[in-house]
Amino acid sequence: MRQALIYPGEDGYWVAECPSLPGCLSQGKTKEEAIANIKEAISGYIKFKLSNVSAKEATYKGEKAIEVTMPSELYQDPKKEALTDRPNLAWLPVDFHNGSIECDVAAALATDAPDYARGFIGIGLRIDSKLNFEGIYLRPANSRVDDQVRRNHSIQYFSLPGYDFARFRKESPERYESYADMGLGEWIHMKIEVRQNKARLYVNGMKQPSFVVNDLKLGPGQRGGSWILDRIRNHRVFQQFENHQGVIPT
Numbered sequence: 001m002r003q004a005l006i007y008p009g010e011d012g013y014w015v016a017e018c019p020s021l022p023g024c025l026s027q028g029k030t031k032e033e034a035i036a037n038i039k040e041a042i043s044g045y046i047k048f049k050l051s052n053v054s055a056k057e058a059t060y061k062g063e064k065a066i067e068v069t070m071p072s073e074l075y076q077d078p079k080k081e082a083l084t085d086r087p088n089l090a091w092l093p094v095d096f097h098n099g100s101i102e103c104d105v106a107a108a109l110a111t112d113a114p115d116y117a118r119g120f121i122g123i124g125l126r127i128d129s130k131l132n133f134e135g136i137y138l139r140p141a142n143s144r145v146d147d148q149v150r151r152n153h154s155i156q157y158f159s160l161p162g163y164d165f166a167r168f169r170k171e172s173p174e175r176y177e178s179y180a181d182m183g184l185g186e187w188i189h190m191k192i193e194v195r196q197n198k199a200r201l202y203v204n205g206m207k208q209p210s211f212v213v214n215d216l217k218l219g220p221g222q223r224g225g226s227w228i229l230d231r232i233r234n235h236r237v238f239q240q241f242e243n244h245q246g247v248i249p250t
Contacts, residue, residue: 004038052088087131097223102191119184128224140182159217180210196220
């Protein structure tokens with residue numbers, strides 16, 4: 001029997017998580033709903049859904065984590081094709097709609113990562129059965145370079161199908177990207193607040209959002225699973241942020 005922790009979240013939501021399963025977290029409008037959802041998440045954890053990546057339990061910088069890796073044969077090559085956002089991710093089959101997602105993520109380049117690798121790591125949310133979803137990812141390798149244009153591309157929003165980073169840069173330059181301080185090999189705390197068709201990203205405990213999206217492209221009715229997203233290249237590690245009160249058996 002595993003234990004789950006339940007505690008009040010924001011805006012009246014209850015949050016439940018299972019500390020022995022990194023990244024296994026859910027929520028509900030009531031405590032009972034949160035308990036039911038975390039039971040479903042624990043059951044589905046062993047059936048972690050994967051798209052173009054592998055996932056395994058690991059330890060990174062002394063912390064329990066989930067390591068997500070994309071095979072080298074799926075690396076995109078800008079000499080042969082236009083780089084684009086693809087559904088490379090591992091996720092839990094929970095029913096997420098509105099609420100908050102908090103996690104710690106870290107990116108480490110694989111030994112065979114190409115020179116254009118940026119250490120992409122982030123969160124996909126409202127992932128449906130057709131792999132339509134919203135996503136916000138980080139480019140830790142951009143954040144501390146001397147090139148200000150690259151620095152401004154440290155955070156990226158995209159939405160599949162149809163809205164990759166290249167389209168946004170062409171049609172709405174800078175609107176769906178932003179800067180935040182972060183680094184490769186470091187734990188980076190991400191908190192995303194989602195309300196209808198709006199999302200706010202807070203990085204490393206900042207009181208003000210580092211990034212705001214006011215028009216999630218799939219609309220306010222989209223819902224589905226959530227969690228780890230990887231884009232083109234390298235090793236990924238992920239750990240769910242822990243902040244809990246109370247204990248319930250499951």
